[in-house]
Amino acid sequence: MVEQSAKPLDAVFRALADPTRRAMLRTLAAGEHNIGELAAPFRMSFAAASKHVKVLESAGLVRRRVQGRRQICRIHPAPLAAADNWLHFYRGLWTEQLDRLDALLQAEDRAASKPPRRVSKR
Amino acid sequence: MNTVTVTHHFTASPERVFDAWLDPQTAGKWLFATPTGQMVRVEIDARVGGRFVIVDRRNGEDVEHTGEYLEIDRPRRLVFTFGVPKYSPLFTTVTIDIEPTPSGNEKGWIAILVGLAEHLAEFIAENI
Numbered sequence: 001m002v003e004q005s006a007k008p009l010d011a012v013f014r015a016l017a018d019p020t021r022r023a024m025l026r027t028l029a030a031g032e033h034n035i036g037e038l039a040a041p042f043r044m045s046f047a048a049a050s051k052h053v054k055v056l057e058s059a060g061l062v063r064r065r066v067q068g069r070r071q072i073c074r075i076h077p078a079p080l081a082a083a084d085n086w087l088h089f090y091r092g093l094w095t096e097q098l099d100r101l102d103a104l105l106q107a108e109d110r111a112a113s114k115p116p117r118r119v120s121k122r
Numbered sequence: 123m124n125t126v127t128v129t130h131h132f133t134a135s136p137e138r139v140f141d142a143w144l145d146p147q148t149a150g151k152w153l154f155a156t157p158t159g160q161m162v163r164v165e166i167d168a169r170v171g172g173r174f175v176i177v178d179r180r181n182g183e184d185v186e187h188t189g190e191y192l193e194i195d196r197p198r199r200l201v202f203t204f205g206v207p208k209y210s211p212l213f214t215t216v217t218i219d220i221e222p223t224p225s226g227n228e229k230g231w232i233a234i235l236v237g238l239a240e241h242l243a244e245f246i247a248e249n250i
Contacts (some may be wrong), residue, residue, distance in 0.1 A: 020143055040136045078152050088124055090126060090214065091126055091128060094216075095130075097152070097154070098130035099130070100129065100152040100155065101132075101139070101142055101152050101153075102130060102132055102134075103152075104142070104148075105132065105133075105134040105138060105139070105142065106133075106134075109133075
């Protein structure tokens with residue numbers, strides 16, 4: 001079962017809803033980068049990149065440390081596992097529900113097609 | 123926002139598939155039911171803004187499933203929020219679209235859309 005509070009997971013999903021932030025995370029999955037390096041592929045300002053990093057950081061997906069004048073970012077993938085569990089749980093739940101509904105409707109059809117002592121309408 | 127999608131083919135008519143979600147007697151036989159559980163409460167207020175409460179007793183433990191209907195368009199579309207407060211405070215929006223399969227008239231397919239990103243799932247698959 002999925003047992004976790006909504007807020008952290010909401011923050012993860014919100015953080016991942018943005019393509020720039022997903023791209024930043026992909027970059028960070030390959031290794032540590034500073035904010036300037038994360039901003040470079042998007043031709044965005046340091047301030048704009050820093051804002052994205054803050055969203056990732058508050059979702060627990062990125063850890064940041066200051067090294068001299070630089071802010072070094074590192075991916076923290078644990079919340080992704082929680083999000084993955086969540087997706088997996090819901091996909092499984094609904095797949096199971098639909099299978100059960102289908103089984104019920106088919107059982108009703110079978111019961112209707114062989115009524116014990118009635119003439120069946122076909 | 124993109125979504126998680128689950129699809130299932132049904133041979134039953136769209137009306138039967140649709141009504142199975144909102145008719146308490148039918149819903150009580152399958153919706154949130156478990157093979158060993160016992161359905162102890164099925165309340166369905168089938169109108170927009172109405173709520174449902176479905177309680178399945180599992181090993182003596184009551185598990186409540188609840189939500190609110192957002193859109194009811196028989197037999198094409200049903201949208202509701204859904205949560206299991208006992209296990210998670212998360213509520214998701216579930217959209218069920220029932221559409222005919224391209225080749226047949228009677229065969230429908232069902233899509234369950236949970237409000238989450240498909241590429242999110244891909245992203246997670248790539249990154250963990």
